[in-house]
Each structure stands twice: as C-alpha cells, then as structure tokens.
Amino acid sequence: MAMSNTEATPLKILKPKLPKQLEPICLSDEGIDDEASFLQFTCKDETLSEITANKVLFDQMTFDSVAFERVSLRHAELTDIVFRQCDLSNVDFSEAILHRVEFRHCKLVGIDLAAATLRNVRFEQCAGDYATFRFANMKAVSFQSTTLIQSDFYHSELSKVEFAECQIDKAQFSGTKLAGIDLSRTDFHNLGVTLEDLQGCIISPAQAILFTRIFGLVVKE
Template sequence: MPTSLGVATSPEHDLYDEAAFRRLDFTDIDLGGQAADAVEFEECGLRRVSLAGVALERARFTDCLVEGSDWANLRAAKSDMQRVRLAAVRLTGVHWLGGVLRDVTFSECRMDMATLRFTSFKDVAFVGCNLTRADFTNADLRGAQFTDCDLSGAQFTQADCAGTRFIRCELAGIGGAASLRGATIGAADLVALTYALAAALDITIEES
C-alpha cells in the first residue's frame, strides 16, 4: 500500500453505489449503518473506521490495510478482498457470503459468530483470531491456514478443507468435522478434535 495517501472525510466519502475510493486514508471515520452496491476500495488505509451494520453487495477491497476498526455485523454479499491485511479488527457477526478472499491476512481479529458461507479462500491466513462459532458451511478453505486461533464451536459442514492447515488451534465442539478430510492438523490439537470426529462417525467414547 502506498505511503502517501489523500485524506478521506465524511460525508464527502460516505458510501454510495459504484463509489470508487483510491489511494485514500480513512482514519477515525464512522460509516456505520450505510448501504451501497459495487463499492471499490483500492490502495486505501482504513484505521479506526466503523463499517458496523453496513450492507454491501459486490464490494471490492484491493491492496488495503485495515487496522483497529469496527466491522461488526457487516453484511457483504458476493464481495472480494485481494492483497488485504486486517489487524485487530472487530468482525463479530460479519456476514461475508459467496465472496472471494485472495492473499488476505487476519491478525488478532475478533471474528466470533462470523458467517463465511460459500466463500472461497486462496492464500488466506488467520493468526491469533477469535473464530468461536464461526460458520464456514460450503466454503472452499483449500487455501486457508489457521494459526493460534480459537475455533470452538465453528461449523465446517460441506466445506472443502483439502490442504487447509490448523496450527495450535482450539477445535473443541466444531461441527462438520468429517469435512476436515485432507486438512493438516497439529498433533497437540487432535485431543480436542477427538470428540467432534467421534460424533461425526457415530462412535461412542467410553470413559475408563
């Protein structure tokens, strides 16, 4: 992302259909509750920016850095991110449906109860994220890696996890464990996963 950016202001840079924001620094701006189709953010910095409760369709984020922002309950349909880094972003309850994430890093983000159904992940890294009860139903996770993440109660039903990597993650109580076929899981994480796999295979575990 470029080091020299123009300064975004509100309401001049509020969301509207087919808006194209390029090389802008969005800092301490509240865009919460707005709605727009086909919005583009290219080479932008978004620091402490609220997209809480925003409704987007066919949005695109390219070559952006997002830091310390509140995107809770953002609803984005058929939207894309490419070469984006999100650090310490609140994404609780976000709905990112039928989208594409390519070369994206989520670092220390809160993503509990996030819904990422039918989304494709390519070269995507989750590092130190809270993903409790996140929903990856029917997602293509073949290009995803999870490191030091809490995935307790997350849902993976019908997800494609061939090649997905889980490193030092909490996997207790996950749903759709059978869909983890082809994934790579750290040995230390297998104990928590045992009960989910047993339930998926209708195996009864007796305590000795």
C-alpha cells in the same frame, strides 16, 4: 486426517500495494453510493453509519480506527486495503471481492463475507466470532491469533488457508473440504464437521483424541 508433528511453514501472503502518500478523506462527508469508486485515500478516526450501497470500489486505501455501524456494502471490490483497529462488526460484505487486504487488530464480530472471494487476505489479532464465510472462495488467506468462535465456513472453498493460534470453537465447516488445511494450531472443543470433510486435514495428536469424542467413537485399550 493427518497428524502434525512439525511446525508449519508460514503461508506467503501478498501484502497490499500502497503508495507512499495517501490523501485524507472523510467518507461520512463524501457519502457512499452505488458503484462509487475511491482510490488512494486514507480514512481515519470516523464513524460510517446507515450506509447501503452495492458494487463500491475501494483501491489502495487505509482505514484507521474507523467504526462501521449498520453498513451494507454487498458486491464491493477491495484491492490493496489495510484496516487497522477498525470496528466492522456486522458489516455486510457478502459477494465482495477482496484482494491483498489486511485486517489488523480489528473487531469483526458477525461480519458477513458470505459468497465472497478472498485472495491474499490476512486477519491478524482480530475478534471474528460469529463471522460468516459460508460459500466463500478463499485462497492464500491467513488467520493469525484471531478468534473465530461460532464462525461459519459452511460449503466454502479453502485453498492455502492457515489458522495459526486461533480459537475456532463451534465453528461450522460442514460441506467444506479441509484436505491440506492445518488445524493443529487452533483451539476448540467442538466443531461442525463431518468425517468426510476432515479427510486429509492436518491435526495434532490431542485433537485426534478430541475428534473421537466429537464423533462418538470408543477407543478400546
């Protein structure tokens, strides 16, 4: 475990590439079926409920104040997408591909991104408690001021992933290599993690003391 004494350099995340004009769409009227494609639309102030579809493509879209209720979109592909103030709690995005996607001020409690592939994804001021990222492959992913209490990163692959001012208490990282991952700006009292997983992880001096308690070590003065 490496100690952190300097402020981390912000991670560079590619932003979604959106055209200046997007056509409004009401997805609840359109319907979402297997292998449906939606390109260059903006979806706002609606509720999408009772949807189950596989391999749906969303490309160059924005979602504003959209609530997803009992929605399963497994194997979806999301490219150049912005979610603002949306409720995606318990949405099933397992095995999805996300590229240049932003979640801003969203409710993501229990969202399922198991075995998903995330590239250039930003979570900003989101509520992501109980979120599932197990077996996910994540590269260039930023969590900013986001709660991830009891979230699940079991056996995930993390590369250039940052957690800045995040709450990650009781998050599960077992089987996930944390070498080069900076946890020094996170808040937690306990983590599901092994000493082997922590090799090369960046932590603060206060967290080093906390880990001695987590692993039942005794420091003798």
